[in-house]
Amino acid sequence: MLTDDAEIQDLNHRYRNKDQATDVLSFQQYEDIDTIQAALSLHKISLGDIILSYDTLVKDAESQKKSHGNHFIHLFVHGMLHLLGYDHEHNEEAHEMEQYEIKLLAGYGISDPYRIG
Numbered sequence: 001m002l003t004d005d006a007e008i009q010d011l012n013h014r015y016r017n018k019d020q021a022t023d024v025l026s027f028q029q030y031e032d033i034d035t036i037q038a039a040l041s042l043h044k045i046s047l048g049d050i051i052l053s054y055d056t057l058v059k060d061a062e063s064q065k066k067s068h069g070n071h072f073i074h075l076f077v078h079g080m081l082h083l084l085g086y087d088h089e090h091n092e093e094a095h096e097m098e099q100y101e102i103k104l105l106a107g108y109g110i111s112d113p114y115r116i117g
Contacts, residue, residue, distance in 0.1 A: 005055040023056040024075045025049075026082035033085050050079035070110045077104050 005021035013019040015027070029048040030036045039045040052075050061071035081097055088094035102112045 001049065001051045002054050003051060005053050008051060008053040008056070011051060021053055021056055023053055023060060024079045025051045026079040027051075028083055028085070031085075036085055047080075047083040050076060050083065052076070052079070064113075066113070070105075070108075071113075073108055073110060074101065074105060074113045077101055 008025060009019065009021040011025055012022050015025075027049045029046050030039055036047065039047070052072070057071055057075060058068060060066075061068045064071070066074075078097075078101060081100055086093070086097040086100065088097050098114055102114065105111075105113065
């Protein structure tokens with residue numbers, strides 16, 4: 001779903017108790033990797049929902065000097081990895097998730113979104 005800052009802030013507050021806008025929210029259909037893998041083997045499943053704030057996407061893309069399209073793809077990949085069970089609450093998890101993002105984005109010709117400069 002593509003929405004605005006007001007709606008994503010409401011969802012972030014309601015479901016995560018964080019009263020602020022964010023760029024992407026993911027709501028998993030399944031909570032553990034075994035269930036996700038079993039569901040994926042059925043080929044036609046919903047992993048959950050990804051919600052992007054267009055307002056934040058545009059603001060962040062412009063401040064980071066990235067194209068809107070490339071930033072959209074990055075946020076979608078980030079959200080999809082959350083649906084697959086990846087997280088970034090701890091440094092080790094964050095590093096692993098970022099490495100997957102970098103690799104997947106490279107397949108679309110998008111440079112490392114975490115590289116500064």
